[in-house]
Amino acid sequence: MQYTPPDPSTFLSRLAMYPCCPATTTGEQFRRALASRSEVVLILRANGLELAPFISQAHEVGKLVAVHLDLVSGLRGDRASVQWLSESGADAVVSSRGHLMAAIRHERMTAIQRLLLARLAQLSTGLAAIRRSAPDIVEVLPGVVLPEVRHLLPDLGLPLLAGGFVRTVDDVRALLACGALAVTSSKEELWSLPYD
Amino acid sequence: MTDWWGIHLPRVLEASDGWADWDPPKGGDVGLLLRDTSLTALTTHTRRGQAVAVDIDSIDGLSDDAAACEFLVRKLGFRIVLAHHQATAAHIAELGALALLRVFAVDSTGLRRSLEGPPRGEGIGSAVSPGLVLPHLGADELALLPRPILAYGLIDRPTDIAACLRCADAIVLSRQALASARTSGALAELARLAL
Numbered sequence: 001m002q003y004t005p006p007d008p009s010t011f012l013s014r015l016a017m018y019p020c021c022p023a024t025t026t027g028e029q030f031r032r033a034l035a036s037r038s039e040v041v042l043i044l045r046a047n048g049l050e051l052a053p054f055i056s057q058a059h060e061v062g063k064l065v066a067v068h069l070d071l072v073s074g075l076r077g078d079r080a081s082v083q084w085l086s087e088s089g090a091d092a093v094v095s096s097r098g099h100l101m102a103a104i105r106h107e108r109m110t111a112i113q114r115l116l117l118a119r120l121a122q123l124s125t126g127l128a129a130i131r132r133s134a135p136d137i138v139e140v141l142p143g144v145v146l147p148e149v150r151h152l153l154p155d156l157g158l159p160l161l162a163g164g165f166v167r168t169v170d171d172v173r174a175l176l177a178c179g180a181l182a183v184t185s186s187k188e189e190l191w192s193l194p195y196d
Numbered sequence: 197m198t199d200w201w202g203i204h205l206p207r208v209l210e211a212s213d214g215w216a217d218w219d220p221p222k223g224g225d226v227g228l229l230l231r232d233t234s235l236t237a238l239t240t241h242t243r244r245g246q247a248v249a250v251d252i253d254s255i256d257g258l259s260d261d262a263a264a265c266e267f268l269v270r271k272l273g274f275r276i277v278l279a280h281h282q283a284t285a286a287h288i289a290e291l292g293a294l295a296l297l298r299v300f301a302v303d304s305t306g307l308r309r310s311l312e313g314p315p316r317g318e319g320i321g322s323a324v325s326p327g328l329v330l331p332h333l334g335a336d337e338l339a340l341l342p343r344p345i346l347a348y349g350l351i352d353r354p355t356d357i358a359a360c361l362r363c364a365d366a367i368v369l370s371r372q373a374l375a376s377a378r379t380s381g382a383l384a385e386l387a388r389l390a391l
Binding site for chain 2: 045071163167
């Protein structure tokens with residue numbers, strides 16, 4: 001029987017249960033993330049064609065999995081690869097490509113669009129792309145600068161994730177204080193700390 | 197150090213689309229970076245002889261191939277060129293100009309990935325975007341970046357300017373941010389940092 005991912009509101013509520021979501025780049029790190037307090041694990045780098053067993057392991061221990069389509073190897077970043085990730089059991093897909101958000105939602109996965117903060121002149125283009133594609137969640141990168149540039153971002157009416165160079169408890173707290181629903185980090189020491 | 201392979205890199209590059217007049221600020225090491233503009237504006241402005249740097253990938257109508265590199269360096273006289281692709285940066289360096297290869301530093305995984313590839317030769321530094329992230333990088337990550345390092349993007353407030361100048365060889369500012377820094381209480385600190 002094919003796996004059915006949770007709807008976006010359930011995914012969001014699971015994401016919000018613990019504010020630091022592990023961002024994993026190796027199989028070993030992924031396995032350690034399964035023991036973290038987070039309900040959601042993010043796969044950044046892996047073989048996109050061999051993900052199903054890993055995702056299945058995560059589901060067995062009650063975790064949800066978000067896969068970064070732009071960073072995993074072996075996948076092109078089109079509608080067919082989105083379908084492949086759905087069949088692999090992914091609960092959410094992360095991408096900078098706005099045109100894939102509809103395809104991700106069509107497959108009943110949660111759509112997470114990356115907003116890359118590189119230059120002020122490019123910000124309006126990124127925001128317009130998000131308004132057009134209407135993802136379920138926006139991931140702002142580099143998240144660590146969000147407190148410094150929050151005033152430049154209009155209220156998109158979408159939950160914000162913050163990822164990129166998040167390394168300390170103070171970073172996590174500062175991001176939550178400026179409105180992020182949760183953060184993503186590859187720093188394992190942040191994965192099981194109390195943030196209350 | 198502000199000279200790299202015999203080319204002077206100003207501590208501050210003021211970003212401009214080339215349409216507005218530009219009076220070089222007095223008493224500071226400030227140059228002009230042309231970006232987000234057209235070939236027409238580029239050639240018009242360079243006739244005034246003020247611009248030292250250009251972002252090759254943001255000029256409408258201009259490719260980033262060998263002919264475009266030669267046009268910028270040999271015909272228009274740019275000494276500093278920002279480029280997305282390593283082949284373009286290598287060509288700029290071969291022409292005797294300083295190339296600053298764009299590095300997108302949005303997370304640690306992406307940063308290391310963007311620095312993968314063959315080692316860079318002489319004459320190629322780094323233009324890190326967003327520049328605002330530089331003060332948040334670890335010493336090991338800063339050490340990975342080939343110098344000179346230009347901090348490029350989202351640097352706006354005087355405190356951010358000072359922080360970025362401490363870890364970069366040069367920074368890019370908008371005219372507004374530069375004016376704001378000059379009139380704010382951070383002026384003394386900026387002057388100490390050779391602005």
